[in-house]
Amino acid sequence: MKTNVRAFLREFPRMRRLATAGKVIVVESEGQSFVFHRRRAGAGVLGCMIGRAKLGKLRDGPAIPLEEWGTLAQ
Numbered sequence: 001m002k003t004n005v006r007a008f009l010r011e012f013p014r015m016r017r018l019a020t021a022g023k024v025i026v027v028e029s030e031g032q033s034f035v036f037h038r039r040r041a042g043a044g045v046l047g048c049m050i051g052r053a054k055l056g057k058l059r060d061g062p063a064i065p066l067e068e069w070g071t072l073a074q
Contacts, residue, residue, distance in 0.1 A: 005029045008036070 001023055008015055008027045015025050015036065025036040066073045 002026045002028060 001018065003011075003015070003025060005027055008025070019025060019036055019038045022038070027034040027036060
C-alpha cells in the first residue's frame with residue numbers, strides 16, 4: 001500500500017493494524033520511499049536460518065576428525 005507522510009501520520013493506528021496483519025506500507029515523501037511493516041520476532045541467534053538450513057546430509061561425529069586436532073584434542 002502506498003501513502004504519503006501526512007496520511008500516514010493522520011491514520012497511524014490504522015496503518016499499524018495493517019502492518020500487524022502483514023501488509024507493507026510504502027510512505028513516499030519528496031522523492032524518497034520508506035517502508036513500514038511488522039518485524040518478525042527473533043527466535044535466537046540463528047533465528048533467521050529457521051527452515052533454510054539443510055541438515056539431512058550431515059555425517060555423524062565432529063566436523064573435524066580428532067586426529068587433526070593434535071594437542072587440542074586432549
